[in-house]
């Protein structure tokens with residue numbers, strides 16, 4: 001298998017990972033990644049959604065004390081904090097970091113007015129997600145994401161190993177070939193904890209002001225920033 005690829009010395013190696021095993025290439029990508037990137041140079045940026053539960057279970061098979069970072073915007077549902085607690089209890093050696101933005105919600109309100117997410121969600125995401133994540137990820141050679149190709153048209157061309165121009169490093173997406181049904185088959189088969197909002201028509205879960213349940217015919221991210229025209233928080237664009 002290939003050696004580490006870096007932003008500065010980029011080469012496309014996604015085709016070198018076979019996808020015909022039972023994890024559709026995910027375990028192979030993770031085994032390679034944790035072998036070639038130094039421990040302090042790779043992190044999983046996790047939302048603790050359904051894909052994250054699969055990824056965490058796969059990651060801990062490869063690296064039991066892997067570093068996982070969660071963007072704690074202070075605007076998440078209680079159910080999200082609850083599943084993080086359950087995952088930490090199930091996998092106590094994982095190092096879960098709750099990364100907070102520089103501004104508290106009160107400070108953001110004083111500086112930009114109340115409910116910034118309604119008036120300028122891009123600014124709110126920049127403050128509470130993109131800047132804190134940049135602080136973490138820009139210092140790493142590689143980061144892991146749970147993106148799947150079928151999630152939305154904006155993610156249809158994602159590769160296993162991607163050059164990330166936003167953070168000037170490598171973005172690894174082991175689950176690109178997984179379907180939503182396969183994610184849930186895995187969670188149920190292994191009886192893993194998951195966010196209880198998934199049982200209430202929330203396939204994709206972010207901050208509570210910007211997340212709505214979806215109908216059966218919507219794409220899995222249709223409930224995020226619904227009606228605003230915004231489709232991504234800015235981490236993947």
Ligand code: SF4
Pocket residue numbers: 073075117120121122124125126128129206207208209210233
């Ligand atoms: Fe703000 Fe909504 Fe972005 Fe959360 S998802 S940071 S509340 S705009």
